[in-house]
Amino acid sequence: MSDFSPGQRWISDGEAELGLGTILNCDNRSVTVLFGASQETRTYSSRQAPLTRVVFGSGDRIQSTDGWHLIVDDSKEANGLITYIGENEQGELCELPEAKLADTMQFDQARDRLLTGQVDRNDWFDLRFRTLHHHHRVEQNPALGLAGPRVDLIPHQLYIADEVARRPSPRVLLADEVGLGKTIEAGLILHRLLLTGRAERALILVPASLTHQWLVELLRRFSLEVTLLDEQQSLAHGDANPFEAGQLILASQDWLFADPHRQAQAEACDWDLLIVDEAHHLEWSEERVGPGYACVERLAGSVPGILLLTATPEQMGQESHFTRLRLLDPDRYHSLADFQEEERHYIEVAEAIDALERLPGQEEDRQRVAAVIHEADSQALLDTLASSESDAAQRDAARDQLRDQLLDRHGTGRVMFRNSRRHVGGFPERRLHVDHLEPPAAYRRVLRRLSRDEDYLDELLIESGLDHPEVLVYLDTMYRALANDPLNAEPWWQIDPRVTWLLERLTELGDDKVLVIAHDRETAIGLSEGLRVLGGMHAPVFHEGLSLVERDRAAAAFADEEEGCQVLVCSEIGSEGRNFQFCHHLVMFDLPLHPDQLEQRIGRLDRIGQRHPIEMHVPVFTDSPGERLLRWYRDGMDAFSAPHGLGSDIYAAFGDALADALLDEEALEEVIDETRSFFESRLAERDAGRNRLLELNACRHERAEAVISSIHELDTDRALRRYIDQALDIFGVDSQDLGGDIQLLQPSPQMLDGLPGLVKGEEGFSATFSRERALARDDVQHLSWEHPLTREMMARILEGSMGNTALALLKHPSIPGGRLMAELVFRTHCPAPKRLHLNRFLPPTAVRVLLDESGANLTDKISFSGLSKNLNKVKKAVARDLIKSRHDQLRELLDRAETEAERELPSIVEAAQDRMRTALDAELARLEALARRNPSVREDELTALRDERATLDAAIEGTRLRLDAVRVIVTVDEDSR
Structure with a gap:
């Protein structure tokens, strides 16, 4: 009866909930089973298939696909298939081939085991009943999927995760400002979708520099093991599709977007969710569609769920921002003109929401609200709010409901979530420290000639091969480009006073960690060398020319509190994606030309969880283009004080004028004045319109607090500790109290195989029931109802015959x-x-x-x-x-x-x-x-x-x-x- 034949009925030993399966086909290597009731198909190795043949005996009651029942009296077999013989409900003698058995039939495995004398231990039976009880409670908790991850309970992150993950096929843009936790939000969404069964396969595409960071974060915070795929790993799979190697695939955008063959393989797979980090790098214009955008667009056409992550959604302009929204919903975002017109309407909605807070008040406030509502239910709420007969409770309820309706029914709040620092609050102060230095002779010589000779700039551009205005701002880069000049014989870092200035600052700061960011890779490399030669200081360098392993090694050396280095030198790539919030000193060795890149730099340190003011140290050469660039940032748009998200608009409006004014003091003052006026005008316009709607909609605090309350309920559940202690004992896991509510879990010689994080012969892991202790110690796991060990033990019990x-x-x-x-x-x-x-x-x-x-x-x-x-x-x-x-x-x-x-x-x-x-x-x-x-x-x-x-x-x-x-x-x- 153990041989497989098409049409036979089997059940899965490990997934009993799939129901009764039918053998579709089989050969010497594999067997494929269709579980009709759950619409699932499984393929197993023929030799090790975790399947049990379903055979009924005399007296058993079975059901046909047509719904009628038969009491088995006898059976016969032909060609490996069984036909059951017995009486139906009318007492008529009937036959029922096993292929016609109902897919939804139940199997009393416990009955069969008992009557054949197979009994388990009593404590196993107790644990089984309690597992059913606790599983029933936990599965209905509103915070399911959000309580297990090792994260702080931050309202806006939990609200977004709860709102997005409850949708059948979420397609959203996560656009919180730098440091507000977009990666955590994406991880929470992914974790809940996986835990609730709404998703099984996900493709995560991130910049090459962030692949290992994502890998570690998903494992450390969310206990999600992902397959990191690159070309070397892909080649190891031979002719097979490497994207089928795991359920969760993490891949570098740089690698995938450059290889059409690998793109075709990725597109050939079935994915439930696509996550794309740093989505503002997806290039699109009417003249040219970048390979990254084209690849994501093709994937977006077949993947039901999409999360796009970017801290600067409009960095490349409103048109580029529109195209990213178009990836999420091409039917909704088909016309840029319509989108722009809609955005202009948001000011009226924002003003109406402000007017709600004043009602019942002036008639003009009521008219302002009435002008933007069109539904009967909204009008009824407005009438209640404006009526003198309504009491305070009725007005408060009507105001809250009407506010939610306006936020729901207007704007991009359903597809785009953007929280700002001022909206979230609790961020540290930013302090700017500017030091003016005299440029070295080699730099000064070029600057003087530029000020005297208008044509010299063109000659310099041709001679150096650099672009304008980079040749003016990055004087060390210009110096290296003119290496053929006999006056430029020494390495730039030997003549640049910023290097000795930095050595002095590092000495003054003692043991404080310092992140140094420079625009150019060669500058970062030279600066690291200069610190070593001139100051005997080890300064790892982090740039795009390093392998991922080398980058991670440099970052780890910087992060180590006890034996790590004091300083890390990064090229511009160090200002994207990486989290250095354990450090609060930032040295900007030079300044980037785009305001958004400046904010990206600061955002590496200025993040949720930062406990110190951000100390920004900027050396500039007196009366140089770099000094003028700093004044434009500081005086024109308050770029160092707080993020404002207007960098792209400002740069588009004044970038060319700024470049022309870097050598003209009078022209610079005019550009700064115009920039300031533009900045204040756009800031007021933005705060009045779309961004205010987005901020109001990005975190509804009552919902967020309800989620946090549900998580607290699970965190403080007294039954959790008792249950896990009992389960660990039965599964053969030793627990040693280490003090401080931390215990060491180790496999005993009798441990049942296959428990997450526990392998016989290895030391196990430390764990705690306290979220706070788990957050404070990276080496301590957070035990919860959602921890993989807990879930695995419960699944073993519920899906198997244990107890x-x-x-x-x-x-x-x-x-x-x-x-x-x-x-x-x-x-x-x-x-x-x-x-x-x-x-x-x-x-x-x-x-x-x-x-x-x-x-x-x-x-x-x-x-x-x-x-x-x-x-x-x-x-x-x-x-x-x-x-x-x-x-x-x-x-x-x-x-x-x-x-x-x-x-x-x-x-x-x-x-x-x-x-x-x-x-x-x-x-x-x-x-x-x-x-x-x-x-x-x-x-x-x-x-x-x-x-x-x-x-x-x-x-x-x-x-x-x-x-x-x-x-x-x-x-x-x-x-x-």
Whole structure:
């Protein structure tokens, strides 16, 4: 019966929830099984397939695909397939081929094990029941998927993760300012989608310099193991598609975007989610579409979920920003002109929201709100708010609802989330320290000639091969480019006073960490060499010419608190993506030409969690283009004091004029004045319009606080510690108290194989139940209901047979010896596709039934805990003999218990349907109302939600009970041994 044949019925040992499977095809190497009830297909090795053949015996009740039932009397086999013979409900003799068995049939594995004398330990049975109970609670918690990651509970991050991850196919732009945690938001979204089954495969594309940082962050914070794919790894897979090597693939954008063949392989895979970091680097214009943009656009056409991450969504201009939104929803964002017109309308909406706070007040405030609402429900809320008969509570409720509706129904808030530092708050002060230095003779000679001879700039550009204005601002680069000049014989770092200035600053700062950023790679390399030669200081260098391993080694040497180096020298690449918030001294050896790059630099240190003021040290040469550039930044747009997100607009408006004014003091003052006026005007315009709407919509604090409250509920759950301690003991994991609420988990010689982070012969890992301690110690893991170890132990129990049978002895003075009791645990079974996340409405639900030997129901009279603590174990040989002697009686009790349990099912199903309809009907009504006013609600999103509701309704209606576990209890006299 172990040979596979098409049409045979098997079940998965590890994924029992898939239901009854059908063999589709098989050969000597593999076997493919279709699980029709859950719409899943699996392919296994023929030799090691984790499958069990389904064979029914006399007396078993089976169901056909057409819904009728048959009581098995006999069976026959032909060509490896079984045909069952018996009577249907009408008493007619019928045959039912196994291929016609219903996919949703249940299997009483516990019944079969018990009646054949297979019993487990009593503590295993206890753990199984408690696992069902806790799993039922946790799966319905609103914070599921957000509580496990090792992150601070920051409201705006949790709000975005909760809002985005609850969507069937999220397609959003995460555009928080630098340092507000976009990577954490993306990780939270990914973690929840994976945990709830809404996603199984994800492709993560990041700049090459950030691949290892993402790899470490996903593992350390979210316990997600990803496959890092590059060309070397791809070649190792031969002709196979390397993107099929794992469920979560992390790849370098630089590598993928440069290789059409690898792009085709990535596009050939089925992905549930695409994450693209630093999305502002995707180049698009009407004249040219960059390879990166083209690749992401093709992937976006087939991947249902997309997260684009960028701290500077409009860095390349409004048109480029529009094209990124177009990747998310090409139907919604098809016209740039329409988009620009819509943005102009946001000021009216923002003013209406401000007017809400003043109502009931002036009539003009009511008119301002009325002008932007068009729905009857919104008008009714406005009437309530403006009415003199409404009390304070009614007005507050109406104001909150109307505010939410305006935010929902206007703007890009559903597809773009952008929090600013001023909106989030709690960021450190920024302090600018400028030191004026005299330029060396070689630099001064060039600057003087430029000031006297207007034509010399053209000669310099030709001679050096550099661009304007780089040749003016980066004097060391200019010096190196003119290396043929006999006056430029010495290395630039030997003649540049900024190097000795930096050595002096490093000495003054003592042990404080210092990040140094320079525009050019050659400058960074030379500066590192200068610090070594002139000051005997080891300064690792971080630039784009290094391999990923070399970059990570440099960053790690800088980050090490005890033995690490004091300073890290970076080229401009060091100002993107990397997190250096453990440092608060930033030396800008030179200044970038684009305001957004300046903010990127500062943002490496100025992040959430930074506890010190940001000390920015900038050396400039007196009366030089670099000094004038600093004045433009400082006086024209307050670029050093706080981020404002207007850098792209300002540079587009004044970049050319600035370049021309770097050699003209009078022209510079005019550019600074014009820049300041433009900056203040755009700042006011932005704050009045779209950005204000985005900020209001990017974190709704009541929702965020509700999520945080739910996480606290899971974090402080007293049952968690008791459950994990019991599970660790049963699974064979030793726990040693290290003090400070930290314990060392180590595998014992008896440990069951395959537990995450625990390998026999290795030392294990340290863990704590405290989120605060886990955040303070990178080497300590955070134990939670979502930790991989907890999830794995619960899955082993729920999906396997561990503890589903037991036999125990009960000594009680009021109960005569020799009596029989049966404690049965039934579990709801409702096969449905994982993507529906059915468990939020109907997680596996336990129905306990306790019967005495006469069939009387004692469930309400004797609790599970009260009974368990009075039971005694019995040897397995004795247990088998007892079961054998009571075989017929046990069959009757099992049948009786099923009838008792079925009485509980209708109320369970009704409650689940009520929960589902309450949640989805309200969300569907909200989205339908939004769609009438806000085109950012996609039609396919509405269709998916309607289909989800219908499928869930049918699945819940089809819920059945199956016997999950059974314990036989035999009473013994008090004096028996």
